[in-house]
Amino acid sequence: MMKPSVICLDLDGVLVDLHRALVCLFGEDPDRYTDEDWSKVGEWGLSIPKGDFWGRVRSQGAQWWVNLPKLPWADALWQAALDTGAECVVLTTPAPFPECAAGKYQWVSEQLHTNHILIGKPKEICAQPGTWLIDDRAGYGPRWEARGGRLLSLQRPWNPSGMPIDAILGELRKYASAGQS
Ligand SMILES: [Mg+2]
Incomplete structure (x- = not known):
């Protein structure tokens, strides 16, 4: 397998x-959710x-997006991607209003200390040989890999x-550049 030259990381469900x-915003208790409940929430909570x-x-404003917590593996995943020596960029489709894009930009700036973020769609126009996408939506596979x-x-x-996640971290670490931790 070719070493990645670019790694695109999805934000929602991968880093954030x-x-x-979302479940809280709609008045439910996430601590009572089972895996089956989460499977119904889906990639965007639209169910x-x-x-x-x-x-x-949207009524929550940009700050709602800025305040979203990191997933527990987010720092390790971002670091493992960086350690391959590839160009790393967050690649995220925004909700259909500008507060979301502004909040996502600020989140990445504050939490990952980078301005390497592309906000938009379709994601697959960033795909080319050597470019990996880490995403919680399997449906991108055919379009990305085509x-x-x-x-x-x-x-x-x-x-x-x-x-x-451990398998993805392991895959990235196979390509860690010599001399980096
Ligand atoms: Mg996602």
Whole structure:
């Protein structure tokens, strides 16, 4: 397998815990959720009973996105990607309003200490040979890989066929550059 030259990392569900915050916002207790409940929340939480789903999220402003917690493996994942020597960039599709994009930009700046972030879609226009995408949406695979890239699909309750986080970290560490920790 070719060493990656570029690694694109998804934000929601890969680095950021969007989902617990969404469940809270819609008045439910995430601590009572089972894996089956989480599988229904899905990649974007769009299956939460919601009425005006995006209107309610948007009303929270950009700061809601800035305040979203990191997933427990986020720092290790970002570091393992950097340690391959590849160019690393966050690649994220925004919710359909500008507060989201602004909040995501600030989150990445504050939490990952980088401005390497691309916000938009379609993600697959970034795919080419040597370019990996780490994402919790397996559906990107065919479109990403048709352009010669490689998808590392992260296992989450809504993506049970994906690779566990430890397997993704192990895959990245195979390519760690000599002399880096
Ligand atoms: Mg995602």
